[in-house]
Amino acid sequence: MRLPARCATAAxxxxxxxxxxxxxxxxxxxxxITAESTVLYENGxxxxxKHRWSFDEFYSAMEVEGLDKNNDGKLDRExxxxxxxxxxxxxxxxSYFTFPALGGQKLQLGEPTxxxxxxxxxxxxxxxxxxFAKPVLMDAKSFAFSVxxxxxxxxxxxxxxxxMRLAEGTPKSCKVSIGDHxxxxxxxxxxxxxxxxxxxxxxxxxxxxxxxxxxxx
Numbered sequence: 001m002r003l004p005a006r007c008a009t010a011a012x013x014x015x016x017x018x019x020x021x022x023x024x025x026x027x028x029x030x031x032x033i034t035a036e037s038t039v040l041y042e043n044g045x046x047x048x049x050k051h052r053w054s055f056d057e058f059y060s061a062m063e064v065e066g067l068d069k070n071n072d073g074k075l076d077r078e079x080x081x082x083x084x085x086x087x088x089x090x091x092x093x094x095s096y097f098t099f100p101a102l103g104g105q106k107l108q109l110g111e112p113t114x115x116x117x118x119x120x121x122x123x124x125x126x127x128x129x130x131x132f133a134k135p136v137l138m139d140a141k142s143f144a145f146s147v148x149x150x151x152x153x154x155x156x157x158x159x160x161x162x163x164m165r166l167a168e169g170t171p172k173s174c175k176v177s178i179g180d181h182x183x184x185x186x187x188x189x190x191x192x193x194x195x196x197x198x199x200x201x202x203x204x205x206x207x208x209x210x211x212x213x214x215x216x217x
Contacts, residue, residue, distance in 0.1 A: 031059050031153065031155070032155050032157065034054045034157050035051065035053050035147050036051070036053075037049050037052075037158070037163070039167060039212055040131075041138070041166065042135070045138060046132070046143065049130050050114070051096075053125065054124070054125040055123065055125070063124055064080075064124060075119040077117070080117035080118075080119065080124075084116050084128075088115050097154075098145065099146045100136075100145035101142075101145065103140065107133070107134075109131070109133060110131035112129060116128075138171065144210060144211040145209070145210050158178060159178070159208075171214060175212075175213060178208050178209075179208065179209055
């Protein structure tokens with residue numbers, strides 16, 4: 001039986017409140033997401049992140065049950081639109097699982113755009129863009145971000161090849177690199193502040209920081 005929409009949203013936003021009735025730190029994840037993020041570039045600045053999160057097959061099947069309103073055997077964007085918007089609106093208080101930092105300071109986010117769900121090959125994928133409140137200059141030092149659920153109820157895997165990438169048109173002098181959060185000295189304090197500001201002492205475990213750097217021209 002499909003979870004109620006309010007619980008589906010909570011699952012996207014660290015669903016322990018719906019499924020466990022409390023907010024304990026989870027020792028292991030219960031939902032698995034293959035996460036892809038594109039760093040968006042405009043006129044010498046980085047302006048946000050375009051996400052594509054693909055759920056595990058079991059969770060995908062549970063979430064799409066009963067959504068094929070016209071019974072044509074497939075799910076289009078219109079049939080999935082309400083669920084897509086419900087997911088993203090529910091993630092707002094959790095910073096959309098998106099934590100950018102620059103030079104030791106947490107970066108603020110704007111309102112998400114281009115929100116839609118796709119169901120293909122039995123996998124449900126959430127697509128949305130989160131802009132930065134202020135653009136980041138491409139030559140700025142110590143720009144990094146992390147994409148993860150601080151409760152660790154949901155595992156967001158960013159390790160697949162090219163899962164973290166730069167948008168087309170970004171200067172070739174720029175690159176992204178993924179490393180252990182604890183080893184990213186330049187952004188360690190800023191990312192910790194970003195996580196703890198939203199979730200207190202819940203953050204922990206192994207978190208990957210994605211660094212964006214551009215070589216001097």
